[in-house]
Amino acid sequence: MSMERVGVMEEEEVILEQHVRSGDCNPSNKKKPRCPVKRCKQVLTFSNTTTCKICTQKVCLSHRFPSDHPATKLQEPH
Ligand SMILES: [Zn+2]
Ligand SMILES: [Zn+2]
Numbered sequence: 863m864s865m866e867r868v869g870v871m872e873e874e875e876v877i878l879e880q881h882v883r884s885g886d887c888n889p890s891n892k893k894k895p896r897c898p899v900k901r902c903k904q905v906l907t908f909s910n911t912t913t914c915k916i917c918t919q920k921v922c923l924s925h926r927f928p929s930d931h932p933a934t935k936l937q938e939p940h
Pocket of ligand 2: 914915916917918919927928931932933934
């Protein structure tokens with residue numbers, strides 16, 4: 863009886879390991895949003911992200927001004 867239980871435990875561990883290896887629950891495998899400025903590789907996190915009021919893009923704090931990031935103007939004259 864005890865051996866059966868051990869067998870089940872091992873099986874669960876193997877499934878969990880395969881799940882981890884598949885990358886489904888690996889947070890580092892997820893695509894992280896980055897600052898749209900080409901030379902800036904700042905990963906946008908909750909604490910260093912600001913939303914531009916002009917183009918509504920999410921940018922890092924050092925590129926928060928429209929002149930510092932490729933801001934696409936929303937109010938384009940037609
Ligand atoms: Zn930036
Ligand atoms: Zn902008």
